[in-house]
Amino acid sequence: MKLVWVSIYNGIVYPLIFLLACLLSMFNGKLRQGISGRFNSLSKLNLYFKSSSPLPIVYWFHAASLGEFYQVKPVLEGLKDVKPDLKTIVSFSSPSGFNNAKSAAIDLKIFMPFDFPWSVRKALKVVRPKKVIFASYDIWPNMIWIAGWRQIHTNMFAARVKDGSIKLQPGFLNFYRSIYRSLATIYTVAEKDRKRIRSIVGKVTKPAIKVLGNPRYDMVMQSADDFTTEHTRSVLSREKRIIIGSAHGEDDQFLIPALAGFMDSHPELKVLYAPHEPSEPEIERLQARFSDRGYSATVFRKKKNLTLPPDPVIILGVVGVLSKLYWQGQIAFVGGGLSTGIHNVMEPAIARLPVLFGPKYHHAHEAEELLESGGGFCVTSQDEFEAVIQSLIQDDAYFTQASLAATDVIHKNLGSSTRIIRSLIRD
Missing domain, CATH: 3.40.50.11720 (3-Deoxy-D-manno-octulosonic-acid transferase, N-terminal domain)
Structure with a gap:
């Protein structure tokens, strides 16, 4: 056969x-x-x-x-x-x-x-x-x-x-x-x-x-080691910032109206928006969409000295630094879940952020674990996105519980790479 x-x-x-x-x-x-x-x-x-x-x-x-x-x-x-x-x-x-x-x-x-x-x-x-x-x-x-x-x-x-x-x-x-x-x-x-x-x-x-x-947990932990020692303060004491990571066009159809609405009603809230492919046309398109909602978006292009400015809306214009910038936020939405499949949910989780994502997550075991633990949230519409964000920003106890649950998913899955290395050598 x-x-x-x-x-x-x-x-x-x-x-x-x-x-x-x-x-x-x-x-x-x-x-x-x-x-x-x-x-x-x-x-x-x-x-x-x-x-x-x-x-x-x-x-x-x-x-x-x-x-x-x-x-x-x-x-x-x-x-x-x-x-x-x-x-x-x-x-x-x-x-x-x-x-x-x-x-x-x-x-x-x-x-x-x-x-x-x-x-x-x-x-x-x-x-x-x-x-x-x-x-x-x-x-x-x-x-x-x-x-x-x-x-x-x-x-x-x-x-x-x-x-x-x-x-x-x-x-x-x-x-x-x-x-x-x-x-x-x-x-x-x-x-x-x-x-x-x-x-x-x-x-x-x-x-x-x-x-x-899954050895990717070890990779995320290894990459985050410098930041876990540096960012020891409570997540609640960070800037109130929602970080949108690796967003696709399908995501921003409801994200941008929802984010603008939250900033209107919560002036202290800020947004970092990282498109999946930060080309100049894409950055200009996103700036125009935020402008239509009354917000001027600053473009952040640094690869060193990664402290974000206090601007209400920042668009990330470079690749390779998003994992570090998650440490300057409180809540994350990871894109791709409304189109081709979600991107990396581990990076915001290790940075102690509750993680939202779309329904196409079944290829990612870590997303399933985040959902089971209470550190992740699947949203399929603007209404669902707004409901989860509202719950997280108005209830510190609920937010802290979700934050700890997200990080615990990473910690309890560490050690896979060592087991795989040992087996590859022996088998």
Whole structure:
């Protein structure tokens, strides 16, 4: 049955994906960069390993984008501490990951080669990795199948399968079974993920499936260490500021009217608004929308000296500093939940902020935990957003309870990266 799926994928599915991506790339700059990067991946691998003699021990990590890289990073850096002679490749599917992922533990950064059988064979022949390791969900069938046939250990960590996933649906289940059964080991985020993946692979001894958690919690805690010591004062004593993180256009349809209304009735309230992509046209559009509501928005572009000015409305015009700025607020809304899926809810949670987000959060285990703990709130409309904000700003006891609950979610999930590193070395 597996060979049938291999034939269908290579003869029909992936060629169609490739052709569609090439067509769409004519209208999408990010897609165009990704395809161009994939065309260069094999030459980059050849050039890097051409001078490697003897061949090093290589671990090849793959992350879809920057968010998944934050799961890879603590594992990658921990492995390097334990095995300093290890060579590491990190591949990406998206330009946002490739362009922005940074770590001294990365020896070579590439786009994932095209998933054609010949491309994968060439890449694996050049690299000869000891292990190929996928973060979370972005798995490429030929890379897994062919690595397995070559006796290369393949792993997926921080693995999740949400309830109602297409992977569990008739017609798709057998296809994903052929992929998951080809992995050597799978490390899931939670027990419910282990059970769902077990239902996909069936009653077989391979792959070994363990519950080891999500290393992204460790990454967030590590990044926040400087700020947890610096910002020891109570959250209630901070500036009364709502921070909107990684907002999409769908979010600001109700956010901006709601925020303007709150500032009208609570003059002490301030807003930091961070668009997901702070391009000049987007910043100007947001300034115009706030202006329509009677507020002049200042643009903050500093990457150092991050103390925010006392202006009522600030638009963040740079990337890479939002996690630090959460410490200058009291409440956070994280965008994406009304469109493609929510962004990072851990950064505001570790900064002790109650976190609001839209309904598309089921890919994020941490969002589910925030909801269960009372530190997170799912809102689907302006009315719901206003009701939650009103409850938080008028009741200090309720606010403090939500703030502590948000931070506790991070603390109780620490240690995953150490467990994953230990298992990757031993398995």
